[in-house]
Amino acid sequence: MRLRYGFRLYPTPGQRVALARAFGCARVVFNDAVRAREDARAAGRPFPSAAELSRTLITQARQTAERAWLGEVSAVVLQQSLRDAEAAYRNFFASLKGQRKGPRLGAPKFKSRKDARQSIRFTANARWSITPTGRLNLPKIGEVRVTWSRTLPVVPSSVTVIKDAAGRYFASFVIDTDPAVxxxxxxxxxxxxxxxxxxxxxxxxxxxxxxxxxxxxxxxxxxxxxxxxxxxxxxxxxxxxxxxxxxxxxxxxxxxxxxxxxxxxxxxxxxxxxxxxxxxxxxxxxxxxxxxxxxxxxxxxxxxxxxxxxxxxxxxxxxxxxxxxxxxxxxxxxxxxxxxxxxxxxxxxxxxxxxxxxxxxxxxxxxxxxxAGLADSACGAPVRPEPVLAQRDEAGSHGSPPNARAA
Structure with missing residues (x-):
């Protein structure tokens, strides 16, 4: 089963500035992707592909004077922001077709710098790591102090850094657990x-x-x-x-x-x-x-x-x-x-x-x-759990990020 483990982060003032820069760059790329899709829709053209958006909004944009500051953050953060925009549109269309449970979703909206919750994601391609001293080493941010409330059972596949409305920082690690264990x-x-x-x-x-x-x-x-x-x-x-x-x-x-x-x-x-x-x-x-x-x-x-x-x-x-x-x-x-x-x-x-x-x-x-049919028996043998997608709600104990998921 795929789960998330959440831990509190305590970045230094300089690291908070670097994180704010990364949050801002990710937000700009997300908004650029939404604008590109909306412009294509208004003009009656097909939506640009993910590869085309990556080339124009990241690779080429970083070479211009207006978007040169995108090079100050990890490229993986920007790529993951594009994937978030793509997922938002995918969920929107699935909701319109009745293929998604829950209330109908609206079209993706532009993000604001005043949003209470901000996040960026690092996959394995970003080469983030956990140092021998227990700090979280993030590219172009540095080694951030972590409060480890438990040990990670396996090596995580990705980490999301979250800043909540109260100004707290969290690291959310995605792990795949072994059903037998x-x-x-x-x-x-x-x-x-x-x-x-x-x-x-x-x-x-x-x-x-x-x-x-x-x-x-x-x-x-x-x-x-x-x-x-x-x-x-x-x-x-x-x-x-x-x-x-x-x-x-x-x-x-x-x-x-x-x-x-x-x-x-x-x-x-x-x-x-x-x-x-x-x-x-x-x-x-x-x-x-x-x-x-x-x-x-x-x-x-x-x-x-x-x-x-x-x-x-x-x-x-x-x-x-x-x-x-x-x-x-x-x-x-x-x-x-x-x-x-x-x-x-x-x-x-x-x-x-x-x-x-x-x-x-x-x-x-x-x-x-x-x-439920449980009055006369224990209702059957143990059921082996199937892997599921990790939700945005996190695992954790007291002080973990919103909607935390526990182990």
Whole structure:
């Protein structure tokens, strides 16, 4: 399986200047590629090929006075920026044809120097390396200090350097894991578990375990409001406003990091202890338009379910999504009698058929397990995970880049 491992970088002031130069050059090449394609479309001509764009926007452009500064950064960074533009158009057309899951994508847009998140990518052709002292040696940038929170299991195929809205730098390494080794990392397990996700309790398991909701956003709300007020008082374009913006971004990053770390620890624990995991396919987008929107976003159910899914695939566990229209809160898990819909304030109810008193969430978790076919067995033998493309979400522990993916 192809994954990403994220680590915090601490560049020197000179290296930050070099990284800013590389970010800017990559952005210019991306925008030039978008402009070339849009000009061709407006003129009724075919889109220029990747080879043609590389020749005109990089090789020839570096020889002109207007674009001579492109030679100050690694050519691989510029080539990868062109590939990003090509991928953006490929995804756009696939979305138009209905060949891509998720909401319809818009046409690629020009990048701005004011974008909160910036990144550049180095492949093996760039000849980047990790020094014996543990620093990341990047071409035309230098040896950057890295905080290694774990060891890389194999030699990475590429590294992406990311600067987030809070001004933090990260290195994201792409690695290909060995499925046989991954299967050996997890202990044997036979149990199957059903999970009911909620707001009062983040998760209730079919064995009766209740996991409290940390409510990271709610707990930090006072601090965030104060930082937001400070930002609104600063004059636009001033250095003090930029300081206030970064302070607010750091506060939001702390909430995001804490939530992600909680999701990683809980999902790894559930995958480690169970051979099969079942969860309800919630309509998160619909719930996010209700009065519970802030609490729903604070819980981060989609991120947690995504972690369960890819970790189950990696470590040979079975993962099942139960349909969102399954009446898990209406059916008695003991006798199977259906009692009808219930308002959210009803936390306990008595089955009219068998007289059993149910905790609403625990009963729903048991129904999720039964609906997934996990009630009588461990739901089959281990499944060997297939390799998948590395997403932009990163792996890592606390302080890793946005949407981090854990090992």
């Amino acid at each position: 991954d299967l050996q990392r997890m202990p044997d397990a036979e149990a199957g578990i059903g999970i009911d996700l909620g707001l009062t309790h983040f998760a209730v398991l079919s064995d009766g375990t209740k996991i409290d909701s940390p409510r990271f956003l709610r707990r930090a709300e006072k601090k965030l409001k104060k930082a937001q007020r400070e930002l609104s008082r600063r004059q636009k374009g001033s250095k003090n406003r930029e300081k206030a913006r970064r302070k607010l971004a750091r506060a939001h990053a702390q909430v995001t990091d804490a939530r992600r770390e909680f999701h990683h620890q809980l999902s790894t624990q559930l995958i480690r202890e169970n051979q099969a995991v079942a969860v309800e396919d919630l309509a998160v987008n619909g719930l996010a338009r209700t009065r519970l929107a802030k609490s729903v976003h604070d819980a981060g159910w989609s991120q947690f379910v995504h972690m369960l899914e890819y970790k189950a695939q990696r470590y040979g566990r079975t993962f099942v999504k139960v349909g969102r229209f399954e009446p898990t809160s209406q059916v008695c898990s003991t006798c199977g009698a259906k009692d009808g819909p219930k308002p959210l304030n009803v936390r306990e109810w008595t089955c009219p058929a068998c007289g059993i008193v149910h905790d609403r969430d625990h009963n729903a978790a048991k129904n999720v397990k039964q609906a």
